Amino acid sequence: MVRIFAGSFGGPTLYENEKYVSPNDTRRQIKRLKSTNYARREKAEADRDERKQTHVLPANPLDDVFAQ
Numbered sequence: 001m002v003r004i005f006a007g008s009f010g011g012p013t014l015y016e017n018e019k020y021v022s023p024n025d026t027r028r029q030i031k032r033l034k035s036t037n038y039a040r041r042e043k044a045e046a047d048r049d050e051r052k053q054t055h056v057l058p059a060n061p062l063d064d065v066f067a068q
Contacts, residue, residue, distance in 0.1 A: 004015040 002015075002017040002020040003013055005011045006014055
């Protein structure tokens, strides 16, 4: 909220904007969104690594048939 008073630190209110959003609040929201995106990527990578470890293909016995 932004207010402009008639006096230095008081008096009647000349102007008031209740919809004002400070630049710090905007930056904080952007940082929070970026951090959640990072956390989501890290979790996806960990899940992918876990799936790779659990779904290992067995060794193919025919791999060395034509080896020299």
